[in-house]
Amino acid sequence: MTVPTTDRSGGFAGLAADDRVAARLYTDPEIFDWEMEKIFYSTWVWVAHESEIPDAGSFKMAHVGLQPVVVNRDRKGNFNVLLNRCRHRGASVCEVPKGKANGFTCAYHSWSYSLEGNLRGIPYPDGYEGVIEKKDLSLQKLRVESYNGLIFATFKTDIEPLEEFLGDAKIWIDRFMKQGAGFPVKVQGEHKFRFGGNWKIQLENTTDGYHFPIVHRSWMASVDAETADMLSFMTDEKAVTHALGNGHSVAVMVPEHVDLEEDDGSEELQERFRHIIDELSETMPQEQVRRIVRTMHGAGYNLNLFPNLSLSMSFFRVLRPISVNETEIQHMALGLDGGPESVNRERLRIHEHFQGPFGFGTSDDSEAWDRVQRGAVANPDMPILVNRGLGREETVEEGWKTSHVTDETGMRESYAMWKRMMSDDN
């Protein structure tokens, strides 16, 4: 076990040990620049959920690392991720956050591009005769692959396929989507906020069960007893964190909601959903009502997908690095596509209660993350500890390193990946 120092003779890898990392990882702008290069421009980065671009021509703006992209669905149903940069003199070709279009026309000199990014038209083309070929000037296209509704893009043509990168996280993605209770999962709105801290502070937070009862004490006090009880996982031995490989990890907070299709009937439906139970019971069989109501709080866990997405109980949490000490977060509320209106509304209310800039939970998380950044400036060589639970970590049948949900197994997994990618010299 080495204590990291500013000495870079060991390269970036020397700044991260198995159980601790130098605080400099949050504060050094040079490290941030390399992270964009070696991580965000070198691996699969989540850009959209299919439900955000439902039809041919639907698009949304997004980012891969610092670079602006447009994600769209073309007429063949394929997803395209295009750099939002005109091939003429570099203007952005799209400044509408989301919508529908036949293609993108640059507002500067009107070069126009198809949904696939092909350059279709140039006004007054005679000046370009013998100078350019349109086919050479498509918008730059990233490699795109999707898994179970999640669309990822990468600048790299030579890395492993998405499914290989996701590996064992796929099982957990599949389980997560079961909260649709038979309906597809859809994004039904999002909150956006920024905090004054490094992106890895939030990456760590997703599988940090340890902070929950402390930071979220005021939220816990505000919810009904059943919800509070559901989330009292601090001493629950079945509440565990698994390291899933490739930087991914999962923190199980509500063990009985890991697989929402497994229902032995012993769990009582929460009284707070009485109005919904009564309404749905009028037209639906009891099992279906049960299935829907049991999914109201989402899946029983937070799944952290390195480097920028987490499937967090009932919502997507997306992180976007802005600079070494600023990060933007999106909290996307999920609902049942085609499901009962009342259920989707209830899910919105649950989301609003915790999430967003004025939510009972997010504001306190954000305050904590700000403080980490402020504190980490003090002796940036002094390590950040991610060693909680090392003594009780074991490897389960599936081959996943596992410890209690309040332990720092997930963070260790993220930093192991960080270390691997940052020290990779290709």
Next chain:
Amino acid sequence: MTTEAPEEAEAIDNRPAREPFDLGLGNLSDPRVVRAIELIWLEAQLLDDKDYEVWQTLYTEDAKYVIPVEPNVADFESSLNMVYDDARMRHMRVTRLVQGYSMSAVAAARTSRTISRFTVQEITENTVTLRSAQVLVGFKRDKFQMLGADLTHRIKIAGDDARIDLKVIRLVNSDSAVNASGFLL
């Protein structure tokens, strides 16, 4: 000097004169409107003072307090909001803000807000609906923060008693990044 100049000046000014202040259906000197504005300014002061327990007494029991995300949304219930509070949520929010366990509330910015640009949207027998503009300046840990919003207040008036029945806060940056806050708008 030529004679052309005055003609040109006249030509520039030949637009029809604007109607004298049209403030909607009402008028700012209406006593009900004056009462509503007083209430809105009192609310602003209580919020800047973080006197949330008194603040919530300004609301009717059925009141809604809303900060939507999408700029033009009207159906708040079917949309995601930053805040969509009925009486129950409002009470819980106040408890959270004052009990001392929320680190963001304890460390909240000091704020000073200005509300002006009142226009009357509607006056009925017992309600006055006003629109206004709010500029809030916050200060926390050596940094200033500014938030601009368009406000709508519907005030219920019964005799001497006036209470807020609806407050909608449309932040100018509502659909962009809005920083987390330990105070109320």
